[in-house]
Amino acid sequence: MSELATDYLEGALPWHARLRARLHLFYCHACRHYVDQMRRTVRFLAHGPHKPPPPEVEQGVLDAIAADAGKPVAGSHDDKT
Numbered sequence: 556m557s558e559l560a561t562d563y564l565e566g567a568l569p570w571h572a573r574l575r576a577r578l579h580l581f582y583c584h585a586c587r588h589y590v591d592q593m594r595r596t597v598r599f600l601a602h603g604p605h606k607p608p609p610p611e612v613e614q615g616v617l618d619a620i621a622a623d624a625g626k627p628v629a630g631s632h633d634d635k636t
């Protein structure tokens with residue numbers, strides 16, 4: 556059903572398959588949930604990805620990575636205990 560969901564969302568299915576998909580979604584919770592997520596993702600992608608994150612977010616992530624990398628590792632050569 557998951558490949559179908561993409562076609563379903565893109566409207567690429569022939570009417571009978573579309574009908575079947577719709578019917579399936581009517582009684583199948585898992586797929587309905589999946590399609591719902593897909594729809595949300597598609598919408599998100601349509602708006603989101605070409606815009607870079609705000610600089611403070613990017614800097615926050617970079618800081619977090621740097622802080623993590625700078626942490627002394629237990630048992631490393633300059634551990635003076």
Ligand SMILES: [Zn+2]
Pocket residue numbers: 556579583584585586587
């Ligand atoms: Zn299903």
